[in-house]
Amino acid sequence: MKKTTLLLALIITALNINAQTKFDQDREAIKALAGFYKVTFNYTETFSPDDDYKFHEKHRSSAKEWALILEDSPKKIVIQHLLVMRGDSMIIKHWREDWTYEDTQILAYDKNDTWKKVTLSANDVKGKWTQKVFQVDDSPRYQAIGTWVHVDGKHQWQSNADSPLPRREYSERSDYNVLNRGNTLYLTKTGWMFEQDNKKIIRSESGDKLLAMEKGMEEFIKTDPKSFGYAQTWWKEQEKFWKDARETWDTIFAENNVIKLTSKVDNKLLYEQFFALGNQSVKEKWDSAKNKEGVRKVILAYLSKG
Numbered sequence: 001m002k003k004t005t006l007l008l009a010l011i012i013t014a015l016n017i018n019a020q021t022k023f024d025q026d027r028e029a030i031k032a033l034a035g036f037y038k039v040t041f042n043y044t045e046t047f048s049p050d051d052d053y054k055f056h057e058k059h060r061s062s063a064k065e066w067a068l069i070l071e072d073s074p075k076k077i078v079i080q081h082l083l084v085m086r087g088d089s090m091i092i093k094h095w096r097e098d099w100t101y102e103d104t105q106i107l108a109y110d111k112n113d114t115w116k117k118v119t120l121s122a123n124d125v126k127g128k129w130t131q132k133v134f135q136v137d138d139s140p141r142y143q144a145i146g147t148w149v150h151v152d153g154k155h156q157w158q159s160n161a162d163s164p165l166p167r168r169e170y171s172e173r174s175d176y177n178v179l180n181r182g183n184t185l186y187l188t189k190t191g192w193m194f195e196q197d198n199k200k201i202i203r204s205e206s207g208d209k210l211l212a213m214e215k216g217m218e219e220f221i222k223t224d225p226k227s228f229g230y231a232q233t234w235w236k237e238q239e240k241f242w243k244d245a246r247e248t249w250d251t252i253f254a255e256n257n258v259i260k261l262t263s264k265v266d267n268k269l270l271y272e273q274f275f276a277l278g279n280q281s282v283k284e285k286w287d288s289a290k291n292k293e294g295v296r297k298v299i300l301a302y303l304s305k306g
Contacts, residue, residue, distance in 0.1 A: 001047040011252075023101075028150040029155040030077050030099045034067045034188055036228050037220040043168070048212040055212070065094065065220070066228050068235070070243075080242075084231050091234040093242065093278070095141070098132040106143040107259060109162040111177050111203045112297060114260040115140050117253075131159065131183075137271035138242070138249050140259060144183060156186040162201075176200040176211045194218040197253050241281040244288055245274065248258035252303070260304040273298045301304060 043059040064084040071078035082096040102125045107115040125145060133141040144159035163179050164170070182197035196216030202209040253259065261270065277298065282292055 021150075022127075022150070024157070025150045026101075027074075029079065029148055029187060030079075030129070031069060031072065031155070032155075033097075033185070033192055033220075034069045034079050035191065035220075036223055036225045037065050037067065037191055038223045039063050039065045039221075040170075040217075040219045043216045043217075045200075045212045045214050049210055053212060056173075057240055058085070064088075064227065066231050067220075069103065070277065081234060082231050084228060088227055088230045091231050093136055093238070093275070095136065096134040096138060096246075098134070100130045102126060102131065103130045103145075106132070107140050107253065108143070109140075109142055109164065109178070112260075113164060113263065114258065116259075117257045120145075125222045129157065132156075133163075134249075135271070137274040138245050139261060139270060140253075141179060144181070146183075156184065158185075159183045173263070176202050178203045188219075191220040191222045194220070205260065238278050240286060240288070241278045241291060244291045245278075245295050247290050248299065252296070252299055256303070262302045262304050265301045270298070270302050 040062045041059065045055045048055070066082045066084060067079050068082070068122050069077065070080050077099040078197040079097050079099070081096065083092040083094040084090075085092065102122070104120045104122060104125055106120070108118045109115050128145050128147050130143055130145045132143045135141045142161045142163035146157045146159035148155065148157045160180070160182050163181055165173065165177070165179055180199040180201050182199075184191055184193075184195040184197075185196070188231035194217075196214070196218075198214040198216060200211045200214060204212055263269070265273075274295075277291075277294055
């Protein structure tokens with residue numbers, strides 16, 4: 001009886017060690033996404049069920065990007081991306097990704113700038129990480145769930161989620177209204193790759209119709225941090241404002257089961273309002289309460305109850 005009990009205890013211990021090792025590998029893979037990078041963006045449409053469909057031109061571009069870790073707790077890792085342009089003289093706060101472990105609540109994109117709160121079961125998210133992607137103004141973009149896989153020295157995470165149109169097409173196209181993203185992230189010797197197999201969807205009350213499929217490759221190649229000097233100075237000046245912005249958005253998300261955003265208010269986009277507030281916060285004496293009040297006022301102006 002004692003031998004059986006001891007054997008069972010050893011098996012349980014071994015399982016716990018393996019589970020912890022997997023969890024630690026997950027966390028290390030996520031944190032490896034942070035760093036200083038040269039990024040190349042390549043997208044091309046590959047297929048359409050409509051024989052008369054005219055494929056759009058390929059999209060190719062490159063930029064420098066700094067991805068920095070804002071929060072590193074056991075079950076949550078927050079990474080902010082900053083776009084570095086014109087050498088190191090122009091900084092744009094870019095997208096943000098929050099990684100949460102076994103998170104049972106997400107905002108799922110529907111259509112027409114509308115996200116709906118969805119609650120999942122513990123079994124649905126067991127051992128999985130959610131990547132919550134936010135736009136430049138920290139409004140939602142998409143949230144996807146997947147399992148990190150670590151095999152033969154390779155580290156990979158896959159997911160699928162609906163999102164609004166990408167920025168590269170948002171102001172140029174109206175022939176579809178949902179981008180169904182097939183996302184694969186994997187680490188490389190020089191950084192990491194963000195590979196996409198996307199479907200451009202026309203979503204209506206009668207259902208979804210596939211317009212075209214697209215292949216995307218975003219390659220993040222590590223580069224010299226010395227060329228990001230101004231970016232680091234810029235973020236030190238702005239980071240308090242954006243911390244307040246994130247916390248204000250979290251309150252808004254908690255208060256609403258549906259987030260529906262209006263495109264423009266007073267002929268201004270939401271991110272234009274946020275960038276102006278961020279710049280204003282640098283010039284004025286810091287007041288977090290006042291800052292959050294201003295951010296909330298802006299968000300509510302764009303938040304539709306309809």
